[in-house]
Amino acid sequence: xxxxxxxxxxxxxxxxxxxxxxxxxxxxxxxxxxxxxxxxxxxxxxxxxxxxxxxxxxxxxxxxxxxxxxxxxxxxxxxxxxxxxxxxxxxxxxxxxxxxxxxxxxxxxxxxxxxxxxxxxxxxxxxxxxxxxxxxxxxxxxxxxxxxxxxxxxxxxxxxxxxxxxxxxxxxxxxxxxxxxxxxxxxxxxxxxxxxxxxxxxxxxxxxxxxxxxxxxxxxxxxxxxxxxxxxxxxxxxxxxxxxxxxxxxxxxxxxxxxxxxxxxxxxxxxxxxxxxxxxxxxxxxxxxxxxxxxxxxxxxxxxxxxxxxxxxxxxxxxxxxxxxxxxxxxxxxxxxxxxxxxxxxxxxxxxxxxxxxxxxxxxxxxxxxxxxxxxxxxxxxxxxxxxxxxxxxxxxxxxxxxxxxxxxxxxxxxxxxxxxxxxxxxxxxxxxxxxxxxxxxxxxxxxxxxxxxxxxxxxxxxxxxxxxxxxxxxxxxxxxxxx
Numbered sequence: 084x085x086x087x088x089x090x091x092x093x094x095x096x097x098x099x100x101x102x103x104x105x106x107x108x109x110x111x112x113x114x115x116x117x118x119x120x121x122x123x124x125x126x127x128x129x130x131x132x133x134x135x136x137x138x139x140x141x142x143x144x145x146x147x148x149x150x151x152x153x154x155x156x157x158x159x160x161x162x163x164x165x166x167x168x169x170x171x172x173x174x175x176x177x178x179x180x181x182x183x184x185x186x187x188x189x190x191x192x193x194x195x196x197x198x199x200x201x202x203x204x205x206x207x208x209x210x211x212x213x214x215x216x217x218x219x220x221x222x223x224x225x226x227x228x229x230x231x232x233x234x235x236x237x238x239x240x241x242x243x244x245x246x247x248x249x250x251x252x253x254x255x256x257x258x259x260x261x262x263x264x265x266x267x268x269x270x271x272x273x274x275x276x277x278x279x280x281x282x283x284x285x286x287x288x289x290x291x292x293x294x295x296x297x298x299x300x301x302x303x304x305x306x307x308x309x310x311x312x313x314x315x316x317x318x319x320x321x322x323x324x325x326x327x328x329x330x331x332x333x334x335x336x337x338x339x340x341x342x343x344x345x346x347x348x349x350x351x352x353x354x355x356x357x358x359x360x361x362x363x364x365x366x367x368x369x370x371x372x373x374x375x376x377x378x379x380x381x382x383x384x385x386x387x388x389x390x391x392x393x394x395x396x397x398x399x400x401x402x403x404x405x406x407x408x409x410x411x412x413x414x415x416x417x418x419x420x421x422x423x424x425x426x427x428x429x430x431x432x433x434x435x436x437x438x439x440x441x442x443x444x445x446x447x448x449x450x451x452x453x454x455x456x457x458x459x460x461x462x463x464x465x466x467x468x469x470x471x472x473x474x475x476x477x478x479x480x481x482x483x484x485x486x487x488x489x490x491x492x493x494x495x496x497x498x499x500x501x502x503x504x505x506x507x508x509x510x511x512x513x514x515x516x517x518x519x520x521x522x523x524x525x526x527x528x529x530x531x532x533x534x535x536x537x538x539x540x541x542x543x544x545x546x547x548x549x550x551x552x553x554x555x556x557x558x559x560x561x562x563x564x565x566x567x
Contacts, residue, residue, distance in 0.1 A: 085150040088118055092154045105166055108176050111158060112183040115151050119191050122147060148193050155183075159203045167212050174216050180204065181267055188270075195270070205276050214283060217267075221260060221287055228256045229294060235313035249442040254317035257291055258324050269333055274340035281337055281366060288321065288370045296377060306384045307433065312440035315381045319445050322374040329365030338366050382445065386452045389433045393457065396425040401465050405475030406560060413474070417481045430490055450494055454501040461487075462504035466512075467554065473561045476512035483509055503546035510543050511555040516563060518542065523556050 095102040096111045104110070123144055130143040159180070166172040180200045187193040204213060228234060234253040261284055268280040295314050302311040328334055365371075399422040411417060419427075438446050461483075471479065483505055491498035499506045514522065522538060526549055529535040535549045544552060 084122075084147065088151065089154060092158075096158055105162060106172055106175065108162070108179045112155065112179055115155055116183065116186055116191075118151055119144075119148050119187075123191070145192075145194065145197070148187075148191060149197055152187075152193070152198060155200060156198060156203060159200060163203065163209055167208070170216050170219065173212060174220060177204065177213055177216070177267075184270060195272075199272075201270055201272050205271055205273050210276060210279075214279060217264065217280075218283055218286075221264065221283075222290070224260055225257065225287070225291060225294070228253045229298070235310050237316075247443060248320050248323070249313075249316045249440070250320045251313040251317050254320045258321060261287065265333070274337070275344065277337055278341055278344065281334075281341075285367070285370055288325070288367075289373070291321070292318070292370070292373060292377065299377075299381060303384065306381075306388045307436060307440075309440060311381070311385075312437070315378065315385075315445060316442050318374050318378045318381070319442060322371050322378065325367040325371050325374070326365075329367050329371075334366055341366060378445075382449055382452060385437070385449060386456065389430075389437075389453055390456050390460070392429050392433070393426060394460065396429050397460075397465070400426055401468065403469075403475075403478075405469045405471045405479065407472065408474035408478050410472075410474040411477045417477070417485075419486050420478060420482050423482050423486065427486055427490065430487075434490065447494070450491065451501065454491065454498075458502045458504050461502075462508055466505070466508045467558070470558050470560050471512050476509070476559065476561075480509040480513050507544050507547045508555055511547075511552055512559060514542060516561065519556060519559065520562075522552070526553055526556075 092111070092114070094100070095114075097103060102110060126143040126147055134141050134143055162176070163173075166176060184200055187199070188195065193199070204210060231253065235251045237249050238252055238255065240249070264280065264284055264287075268277055271277050271280070295317060299311065299314045302308060302314065305311055400420065403420060403422050434450060437449055441449060466479070469475075483502070484499065487505075488498045488502060491501065495501070511519075522542060525538040526535055529538070529549075532549075539545070539547070539549065539552060547555075
């Protein structure tokens with residue numbers, strides 16, 4: 084059955100025939116697939132029952148496919164040396180072979196244990212060329228995706244549900260490129276070859292990270308600008324996807340293969356081997372760590388920028404006359420300190436701006452980092468730097484609890500819990516006279532730390548230390564005249 088087909092194949096795809104063209108490997112690959120498909124029914128219905136009758140273990144269809152496959156391997160072995168150094172022709176051949184392999188296995192059930200084209204592609208000379216070409220074309224695609232006009236725009240910016248991560252086009256295209264590379268090499272029969280491709284992918288991630296860093300450095304003057312935020316979203320997206328891939332079965336198998344290679348070559352310490360073996364670390368850990376560091380640096384720069392603006396607008400608020408403000412009973416209704424308005428306005432505007440430009444997870448880190456700095460700044464630079472009469476303490480509490488904290492209520496249920504220093508300082512400054520005197524006495528006379536802590540907890544103080552509370556009590560000016 085195979086003999087006439089072998090004759091026809093060699094007639095059409097050898098020598099000077101018009102059908103034997105180096106640039107058209109799809110012609111002979113399609114011919115083989117067609118022959119396998121055309122003979123399937125006949126082999127299954129007519130030939131297989133004959134073999135089954137004599138208790139033969141031979142599968143007619145697979146043996147027939149294997150016989151035709153030998154023609155393909157023979158043809159590839161003779162063609163590949165002729166096009167090794169023509170990148171376009173070689174790349175086209177690899178593409179067609181991979182499509183052929185996919186159809187052969189998925190449609191015709193060709194076993195992975197039989198000889199296949201992947202064995203030819205795994206041979207040293209051919210494989211190194213494939214790796215080189217793959218790198219070359221990947222770098223070209225990276226150049227074009229980063230220079231594209233739409234590089235920093237999200238494809239899904241108008242679809243809120245899809246655009247949760249606000250991924251710029253270049254980052255999505257890059258990860259798709261990596262996914263395609265994985266798809267191309269995942270069926271290679273030799274683990275060490277797969278690991279070489281994995282190294283290529285890691286190199287590409289590193290190259291892309293460096294390119295993002297270069298673009299970011301050009302944008303550092305505008306750290307709240309659209310492009311800077313897009314770069315930050317890109318870094319976050321790539322890191323998140325790599326962390327997901329680390330749990331993928333294919334990459335876990337590669338991790339196991341890498342473990343065996345490292346153990347043989349003694350290239351890792353026992354600790355690193357142990358971490359790989361116990362799955363504590365993954366094949367992408369180095370890349371993820373570098374991306375996370377870049378993400379943290381970029382977020383810190385944004386937080387510092389906004390914090391500087393807040394400090395500039397807080398200068399008047401710091402100089403407020405906290406010592407001589409009218410008490411609550413002297414005012415018809417309490418209102419926000421006018422000197423606090425610029426501070427709250429800049430905060431509100433920056434929060435809205437970055438909420439729109441950063442993805443949810445990044446924005447959450449941003450506002451929490453900012454609040455941490457704000458809390459300490461207001462506590463140290465405004466509260467500890469002033470003295471407060473009853474009206475001043477009430478005004479500070481009103482500004483904080485009714486105006487500053489609610490700015491963050493859109494992002495969390497209890498924003499005051501992120502301003503622990505400020506919240507507790509307001510409690511101490513606004514204790515009624517009797518409670519304040521009692522607390523002062525307890526703190527001064529408490530021989531044991533437990534007694535002092537219990538007294539502080541009773542009035543709602545958990546974060547501030549005893550010494551801090553004593554300092555705050557001394558900032559109050561509304562003590563009764565005891566004649567001392």
